[in-house]
Every structure is written in structure tokens, then in C-alpha cells.
Amino acid sequence: MGLLRIVISRLLAMLMFGEGLVCAVAALVSHGGRVSARADILTHFAPFWLAGALVVVGYALLLAPKTLRTVFLTVGGVGVMAAGALVLPELIRPMTPRAPASAPNQLKLVQFNVWGRNADLAQTAQWIVDQDADIVVIEEASPAVRDAILLRRAYHVVCGDCQVMIFSKLKPLDSGAPASPAGLPRPPIAQGTYRNAGGQFTVLGAHYTWPTQGSLQQQQGRRLAWVLDHYSKDAMILAGDFNSTPWSFSRRREDRLFGLERRTKALFSWPAGEVSRQRIKVPFPFLPIDHVYAGKQWRTVSVERGPALGSDHFPVIVTLARTP
Known part of the structure; x- marks a missing residue:
């Protein structure tokens, strides 16, 4: 059981690192959408990059080996910041105050x-x-x-x-x-x-x-x-x-x-x-x-x-x- 636990732990670490790397790179490349129509395709999936990066940050804080915690926090953190910068403007976008349900016309x-x-x-x-x-x-x-x-x-x-x-x-x-x-x-x-x-x-x-x-x-x-x-x-x-x-x-x-x-x-x-x-x-x-x-x-x-x-x-x- 000890060997199996080690194998599962290492596989999970590899999976989390791969996920964090993909999300971070995709989110960073998405910012190229400012000048590139092709890069802008990736921005449509920004919530996925954000969610995946948050999972990696959670893994870093709760399950990652202490010797690798900084690595996972860095990879996941970069993904969270890059993807969050894409999603957040929509969530905080100011809107005209709503009219009441009884409003005329x-x-x-x-x-x-x-x-x-x-x-x-x-x-x-x-x-x-x-x-x-x-x-x-x-x-x-x-x-x-x-x-x-x-x-x-x-x-x-x-x-x-x-x-x-x-x-x-x-x-x-x-x-x-x-x-x-x-x-x-x-x-x-x-x-x-x-x-x-x-x-x-x-x-x-x-x-x-x-x-x-x-x-x-x-x-x-x-x-x-x-x-x-x-x-x-x-x-x-x-x-x-x-x-x-x-x-x-x-x-x-x-x-x-x-x-x-x-x-x-x-x-x-x-x-x-x-x-x-x-x-x-x-x-x-x-x-x-x-x-x-x-x-x-x-x-x-x-x-x-x-x-x-x-x-x-x-x-x-x-x-x-x-x-x-």
C-alpha cells in the first residue's frame, strides 16, 4: 500500500503540473488576442483556464509535497492571474441601474x-x-x-x-x-x-x-x-x-x-x-x-x-x- 500511495501521489503531481502548465500557457497566450484573431480564440475558454488553475492552487495548498508546493503555487497562480484578468472585467462591468418591474413603456x-x-x-x-x-x-x-x-x-x-x-x-x-x-x-x-x-x-x-x-x-x-x-x-x-x-x-x-x-x-x-x-x-x-x-x-x-x-x-x- 505504501508503494501504491507513492505511485498515485506522483501521478497526481504530474497531472496537476500538466494541468497548471496548460492553463497558464493558454491564459497567457489568450492575451495575444489583443492583436491576433487566432490567439483570441483561446479567450473564449478563459473560465476553463481559470477553473483549472484554481484546482492546481488548491492542490498546492492542500495536497502537494512541501518540496514542490512553491512550484505548483507559481504555475497555478500565473494561470489564475492571467485567466482572471480576462474574466474579471465582465463580472465587474458597470451597468445602467435597472428599472422596476412596474416601469411603464x-x-x-x-x-x-x-x-x-x-x-x-x-x-x-x-x-x-x-x-x-x-x-x-x-x-x-x-x-x-x-x-x-x-x-x-x-x-x-x-x-x-x-x-x-x-x-x-x-x-x-x-x-x-x-x-x-x-x-x-x-x-x-x-x-x-x-x-x-x-x-x-x-x-x-x-x-x-x-x-x-x-x-x-x-x-x-x-x-x-x-x-x-x-x-x-x-x-x-x-x-x-x-x-x-x-x-x-x-x-x-x-x-x-x-x-x-x-x-x-x-x-x-x-x-x-x-x-x-x-x-x-x-x-x-x-x-x-x-x-x-x-x-x-x-x-x-x-x-x-x-x-x-x-x-x-x-x-x-x-x-x-x-x-x-
């Missing part, structure tokens, strides 16, 4: 990537209708998705044959985004302008490519920012699947570039349930990639994540109140 919005391989389209459409939302922004939409929703409720639809659709109780006053400027690839975008008791406002929905195509994704971000500049931002709402987390440098740059406040804060929305063609089950979401932005005339009443439906994304439900 409220608008309820559902943002949802329904997934092209949705496993239960009928249940998904029924849930969307049951929310009684004023605005529904759908990504990976299709005629089948559109028809399933309209079968259950007579919404007005913007871009009814597009990958991104906007459903609304209000009839749009205007729709359609400006043509793409030269050199900037356009992500799927839908735009609708509406008027309610609080006044006129513009809603845009967007869907970016994956972060593995980092350069293309960043170009799409610049293209979307160019589109946003064509409308009044004070009462604007932007929602979509941006395929980027709030600890990525791409998302931080766009937060500043858009001139809107992101109302979702570290809201983990992917994956939900079964993902990939192999239908792999994931127990919990670990990437916050679905976001809702709003202009300064909107105050947030509530932000919540919806249930797992037939998609690989969770829906996001945001209620806003318009201020004078």
Missing part, C-alpha cells in the same frame, strides 16, 4: 438561435409564442421555423426568407439593412423599425460566423457597426448570436464600437442539451455567445435564460422599459 424581447437541426420544432415554436413577446429575433431561421411560429400566432415578419428573422406584434415602419460597403463581408442581418407608445425604435438581429474564423468574424463586426451608424442609437435594440464571449477582445472592441450597452452579462447560452451530428449531451452551457444590446433610452427590467428546447442554444429573454 415595457418591451419584451426573445433572442433565440433555433438551430438548423432543431430536434423539436413544434415545441420550440409553441414556447416562443407562449412568451407573448413584443419582438422575437430568430437566428438559423428557415421557412419551416417561420411557418411553425405563424401557425400559432399572426406576427409581422421582417426578412421572412432570411437566416435571421424578426417577428413582432407591431407592424414595421421600415425594414432592410443598407447594402454592404466594399471590403466588408456582411453577417446575416435583419432590421425593423417600429413605433409604440414610447416612440420610434429600431431592432436589428445578427448572426456571426464561428470564432475559428476570427478574421472574418471581426470583419463582420466592423460591417455591423457600419450598419448601426445608419440609425439612431438612442432607442436601438441589437440582438443575436455573436459566437463570441464577453471575455474575448473581439467582443470588448465591439462593445465600444457599437455605442450601445450590452444588457446580457456573462449569460451562458451554449450549448443546450445535445449538440453536433453525433448528438453529444453536454450537462451545462459554458459559452455566453448570445447577446442583447440596447441604447440609452432603454433601461433593463430583467434578463433571463430560457429553457433547453430543440436547439443547441438557450433562448435569451430580455425586458426593457423606455425612458422619456
